[in-house]
Structures are given as C-alpha cells and as structure tokens.
Amino acid sequence: MHIQDGFLNNNLAGSMFAGAVCMFGYCFGKMLKTVSVVSENLVTNHGNTPIKQNIVFLSKKSKQNFQELALIATWIFAFQMFNVPIQSATSAHIIGGVFAAILAGPFAGFIIMSSVLIVQALFFSDGGLLALGANIFNMALVGSFISYYIYKNIKKTNYVLAVFTACFFSVMGASLSCLAELAFSNTIIFSKAFKDMTTMHLIVSLLESIITLILIKLFKNLNGDINE
Amino acid sequence: MNKKIIFILPGLIIIFASFFASKQPDVLETLAINYGFADKTKENLSLFSGYSFPFIKNSFISTLLAGFTGLLIIYILFKLTKKATSYFTK
Numbered sequence: 109m110h111i112q113d114g115f116l117n118n119n120l121a122g123s124m125f126a127g128a129v130c131m132f133g134y135c136f137g138k139m140l141k142t143v144s145v146v147s148e149n150l151v152t153n154h155g156n157t158p159i160k161q162n163i164v165f166l167s168k169k170s171k172q173n174f175q176e177l178a179l180i181a182t183w184i185f186a187f188q189m190f191n192v193p194i195q196s197a198t199s200a201h202i203i204g205g206v207f208a209a210i211l212a213g214p215f216a217g218f219i220i221m222s223s224v225l226i227v228q229a230l231f232f233s234d235g236g237l238l239a240l241g242a243n244i245f246n247m248a249l250v251g252s253f254i255s256y257y258i259y260k261n262i263k264k265t266n267y268v269l270a271v272f273t274a275c276f277f278s279v280m281g282a283s284l285s286c287l288a289e290l291a292f293s294n295t296i297i298f299s300k301a302f303k304d305m306t307t308m309h310l311i312v313s314l315l316e317s318i319i320t321l322i323l324i325k326l327f328k329n330l331n332g333d334i335n336e
Numbered sequence: 337m338n339k340k341i342i343f344i345l346p347g348l349i350i351i352f353a354s355f356f357a358s359k360q361p362d363v364l365e366t367l368a369i370n371y372g373f374a375d376k377t378k379e380n381l382s383l384f385s386g387y388s389f390p391f392i393k394n395s396f397i398s399t400l401l402a403g404f405t406g407l408l409i410i411y412i413l414f415k416l417t418k419k420a421t422s423y424f425t426k
Contacts, residue, residue, distance in 0.1 A: 109362065109363065109364055111364065112378065115377070166422045183349075185346070186347075186353065189406070191353075191360070191362060198360055199359075199361070223410065223414070227413065229382075231405075231409060232384050233384075233386065296367070296371050312363070
C-alpha cells in the first residue's frame with residue numbers, strides 16, 4: 109500500500125504533501141485541546157484595570173495520553189511489519205487505522221498513522237518521501253480519520269458490524285484512492301487495474317477486521333481506562 | 337503488570353514478523369510488476385532500507401534489530417513531542 113517515489117506525478121505528490129502538512133497541523137491542534145487545560149489569570153496593566161489572560165498548559169493526564177498514543181503507534185508499526193501471504197506471490201499487511209482511531213479518537217488516530225508513516229518513509233524506505241503526502245492521505249485520512257466516522261455511525265446499531273464496515277471502507281477506500289492517484293499520474297489505467305486491486309484488498313479487509321476486533325478487545329482488557 | 341504486557345506485545349509481534357513474515361512483494365508491488373511500472377521506483381536512501389539492519393548478514397537478526405529500532409524511534413518521537421508540547425504550553 110505504501111507508494112514509492114516515482115509512481116506519482118510530482119505536482120500531485122507535492123500538493124498532497126502540502127495538504128497532509130495542513131491536516132497534520134489541524135489534527136495536532138485538536139488533539140492538544142483534549143489534553144490541555146486553560147486557566148484565566150489576571151495580569152496587571154500599569155495601574156489600570158487588570159486584564160484577563162488565558163494561560164494554556166497540559167493537563168496532568170497528558171503524560172498518560174501521550175504514552176497511550178506511543179503504544180498504539182508501536183502496535184501499528186509492529187503489525188505493518190508483518191506481511192501475510194495472500195496469494196501465490198503476493199503478501200499484505202494490515203493498515204491499523206481503524207484500531208488507532210477507535211482507541212484514540214479520529215484526530216489522534218490521524219497523528220498516530222502519520223507518525224508511523226513518517227518513520228517508515230524516513231528510516232525504512234517503506235514509501236517515498238515525496239509520496240508521503242499521498243500515503244498519509246490514503247492510510248491516515250481515508251484509512252483512519254474518515255473510517256472512524258463510519259464506525260461511529262454504525263456503532264449505535266451493532267459494534268461488530270461497525271468495526272467490520274469501518275475496516276472494509278478503510279482498506280478498500282485507501283486502496284482505491286491509491287489507485288486513483290496512480291491513474292491520475294498516468295502510471296496505471298484505473299479500469300484495467302481495478303479488479304486486481306479490489307480482489308486482493310478484499311482479503312486484506314477481512315484480515316484487518318478480524319485483527320482490529322481482537323486488538324481492540326486485547327488493548328482495552330490490558331489498559332482498561334483508555335478513553336475514546 | 338498490564339503495562340508490561342502492553343509494552344512487550346509489539347516486541348513479540350516483531351519477533352514473529354522476523355521469523356514468519358512473507359518476503360513476497362505486497363499488493364502494490366505486485367501491481368507494479370504486473371503492469372510494468374516497477375522500474376519507475378526511485379528508492380530513497382534510508383538507514384534501515386527494507387527493514388534490515390546494515391552490516392548484519394543474518395536476515396532474521398537484521399529484521400529483528402530493524403524492527404526494534406523502529407519501535408524505539410516511534411516511542412522516542414512521541415516522548416519528544418510530549419516534552420516539546422509541555423515546554424511550549426508553559
């Protein structure tokens with residue numbers, strides 16, 4: 109699923125990189141809001157009436173929150189390293205975006221997925237540096253952030269169905285957006301590769317659903333007080 | 337106790353991955369080979385390219401060390417982010 113440099117048109121890769129940076133900043137700000145405390149202080153104003161000033165600082169729970177994010181990220185990194193053979197000469201790994209978003213929320217989920225992708229691209233050549241924006245779009249935005257809202261809407265009806273649908277959308281959505289980017293860059297013809305891409309990722313989506321269900325159960329059992 | 341298991345589990349997965357992970361190309365690489373655009377790949381130079389540790393010839397140990405290094409890098413990254421955030425929000 110990780111797009112390498114050279115597959116994408118430079119204009120597309122560059123603009124997606126810029127978009128990913130903006131989205132990262134937005135999600136990081138949103139995530140910080142959940143771990144920050146705002147206190148109102150009165151500041152002296154040279155003998156005039158004191159002015160109210162808001163001081164933002166991290167809450168006491170923030171240390172634990174960041175530790176949980178780090179743990180979820182390490183789990184995802186480890187699982188993405190594990191390639192399972194799905195066909196005679198093809199292997200695949202899970203994305204883990206739904207797992208991250210369900211446990212940490214959509215904004216923190218995006219940050220977790222992006223940080224894993226950044227480390228993979230910088231240190232392991234897994235995905236290109238210029239294609240990092242496209243990879244973040246596919247796996248962090250489509251595979252985690254948007255999929256979370258699918259899970260959230262169906263969760264009220266049935267939890268297992270919600271996880272399965274979110275995982276299905278996560279994998280299929282990410283693979284189709286990857287295919288669309290390649291087609292837009294004139295690397296591949298969308299209609300020709302559609303069948304191959306979807307059939308192989310159907311197996312991955314089933315694998316992703318089962319592993320996500322097990323992982324969430326395991327993580328919640330081990331770390332009972334985690335908040336969504 | 338629970339925290340320890342939570343920390344140990346990714347390590348176990350890395351060991352498992354180093355032992356049993358398939359060396360076959362992934363879906364996108366397979367498509368690249370089948371549709372003839374694999375030669376467009378521009379490999380960027382990285383310290384642990386292909387999840388292997390440089391200078392170690394044994395593939396199992398090499399993947400294992402690279403995996404553990406990855407876990408460590410991610411953990412340090414979040415630790416530093418936390419430190420930087422608390423510094424700037426003071």
